[in-house]
Amino acid sequence: MLQKLYDWVDERVDITPLWRDIADHEVPEHVNPAHHFSAFVYCFGGLTFFITVIQVLSGMFLTMYYVPDIENAWKSVKYLQMQVAYGQIVRGMHHWGASLVIVMMFLHTLRVFFQGAYKKPRELNWVVGVLIFFVMLGLGFTGYLLPWDNKAFFATQVGLQIAEQTPLIGTELKTLLAGDPKIIGAQTLTRFFAIHVFFLPAALFGLMGAHFVMIRKQGISGPL
Amino acid sequence: MHRGKGMKFVGDSRIPAEKKPNIPKDYSEYPGRTEAFWPNFLLKEWLVGAVFLIGFLVLTVVAPSPLEKMADPTDAGYIPLPDWYFLFLYQFLKYEFASGPYIVLGAFVIPGLAFGALLLAPFLDRGPGRRPFQRPIANALMLLGVAATIWLTWEAADHVDWEARAESGKIVETVEIDKEKPGYKIFKQNCASCHGGNLEGGNAGPALTETKKSVDEIKNIAKNGIGTMPAGQFKGSEEELQQLAEFIKSVSEKASE
Numbered sequence: 001m002l003q004k005l006y007d008w009v010d011e012r013v014d015i016t017p018l019w020r021d022i023a024d025h026e027v028p029e030h031v032n033p034a035h036h037f038s039a040f041v042y043c044f045g046g047l048t049f050f051i052t053v054i055q056v057l058s059g060m061f062l063t064m065y066y067v068p069d070i071e072n073a074w075k076s077v078k079y080l081q082m083q084v085a086y087g088q089i090v091r092g093m094h095h096w097g098a099s100l101v102i103v104m105m106f107l108h109t110l111r112v113f114f115q116g117a118y119k120k121p122r123e124l125n126w127v128v129g130v131l132i133f134f135v136m137l138g139l140g141f142t143g144y145l146l147p148w149d150n151k152a153f154f155a156t157q158v159g160l161q162i163a164e165q166t167p168l169i170g171t172e173l174k175t176l177l178a179g180d181p182k183i184i185g186a187q188t189l190t191r192f193f194a195i196h197v198f199f200l201p202a203a204l205f206g207l208m209g210a211h212f213v214m215i216r217k218q219g220i221s222g223p224l
Numbered sequence: 225m226h227r228g229k230g231m232k233f234v235g236d237s238r239i240p241a242e243k244k245p246n247i248p249k250d251y252s253e254y255p256g257r258t259e260a261f262w263p264n265f266l267l268k269e270w271l272v273g274a275v276f277l278i279g280f281l282v283l284t285v286v287a288p289s290p291l292e293k294m295a296d297p298t299d300a301g302y303i304p305l306p307d308w309y310f311l312f313l314y315q316f317l318k319y320e321f322a323s324g325p326y327i328v329l330g331a332f333v334i335p336g337l338a339f340g341a342l343l344l345a346p347f348l349d350r351g352p353g354r355r356p357f358q359r360p361i362a363n364a365l366m367l368l369g370v371a372a373t374i375w376l377t378w379e380a381a382d383h384v385d386w387e388a389r390a391e392s393g394k395i396v397e398t399v400e401i402d403k404e405k406p407g408y409k410i411f412k413q414n415c416a417s418c419h420g421g422n423l424e425g426g427n428a429g430p431a432l433t434e435t436k437k438s439v440d441e442i443k444n445i446a447k448n449g450i451g452t453m454p455a456g457q458f459k460g461s462e463e464e465l466q467q468l469a470e471f472i473k474s475v476s477e478k479a480s481e
Contacts, residue, residue, distance in 0.1 A: 092289045120346075151292050159306065
């Protein structure tokens with residue numbers, strides 16, 4: 001039955017090559033923790049992806065309650081935290097996931113670096129990976145403001161002051177991020193919301209797609 | 225792969241009509257003990273993921289994510305602090321050679337060089353060898369960078385009074401206060417400059433709306449101080465002191481209802 005369904009779809013869209021790329025390959029011995037316990041270091045990249053998926057899902061559910069507006073942002077987060085069933089858990093996953101994704105990505109970066117796995121032919125994949133790291137830091141910075149509590153507000157104020165020090169385009173950059181050269185307020189919150197929820201995730205998905213396509217094309221690096 | 229002449233397609237599409245059977249490759253030609261990704265290895269990955277997810281969920285339940293009181297741009301005494309993964313940069317910008325007139329150096333040139341080198345690492349470390357001792361410079365620089373990041377983060381976190389921060393950020397439920405009461409007028413004169421006009425607390429004194437202290441304890445603190453609060457803050461008669469303490473007690477009792 002399933003095989004028939006597969007064949008029916010395959011005859012029309014030719015999914016077999018895709019299936020081969022995604023699933024039908026073998027895992028070499030040196031990355032398999034069943035054979036070498038130290039091969040658990042190869043889990044960091046996959047766990048980073050796993051938390052990223054958690055972040056995307058929990059973030060989608062958070063936007064069902066969150067209101068990006070200075071009057072209601074804090075109140076909506078507080079309502080979500082205190083009143084909504086499992087709201088505390090969903091927000092907790094998004095909050096702690098933001099820290100864990102940085103930790104896992106850091107470990108993954110160190111694993112790749114110290115194994116010299118970025119050497120030919122994998123230079124481009126390393127560059128894409130570092131760009132993903134930057135996008136993640138940007139997501140952390142913009143997401144920190146959204147609950148609109150005191151620590152969020154003042155941390156963002158400092159961050160924007162640093163951005164303003166950029167040579168030549170400082171004021172323009174700050175205006176782009178905050179919506180105003182001076183005020184950090186209603187405009188800043190909606191801009192950070194837009195950057196956090198639309199712009200950076202779009203960049204992240206594109207880069208992650210490139211990262212994974214290259215992993216499949218190049219295969220995993222051999223043992224040292 | 226068959227291309228060009230003689231190919232047959234499904235309908236008028238570009239999908240080849242001739243089907244190749246979907247047989248997995250023969251793993252015997254690969255060195256070592258390889259394992260099929262689907263489904264054998266994927267199940268093991270799911271196992272790791274499941275254990276990780278359990279730990280993660282335990283963390284979210286044990287430590288609810290923090291929420292401070294609503295942003296108040298007029299709160300001049302608030303000491304800003306970024307999330308922990310930016311602390312290294314925050315600490316770095318405190319040093320004299322990286323701040324003030326050298327802010328461009330501290331905020332852009334040095335971090336730019338460090339992150340730029342990280343981005344372009346494959347083009348800087350070009351030798352073919354992958355083992356650690358074949359690339360001493362790259363590894364030494366990376367170890368130095370990691371050590372500096374950890375040390376700067378530690379330094380930044382070490383200077384923070386986390387308990388005082390938690391106290392000043394606490395959400396205070398607003399309580400309706402009868403400002404016509406004589407007790408409130410005494411409070412306004414003696415205590416409001418530190419504890420706020422609504423007993424909500426400020427930078428110098430904590431909120432009083434949730435105090436669990438008795439009337440006599442409050443009287444004693446108002447006269448003799450406690451912690452960083454000096455003695456002699458209350459100036460007035462014994463009768464007024466009694467009124468004040470009873471007023472504060474009544475507010476806290478109302479708040480806990």
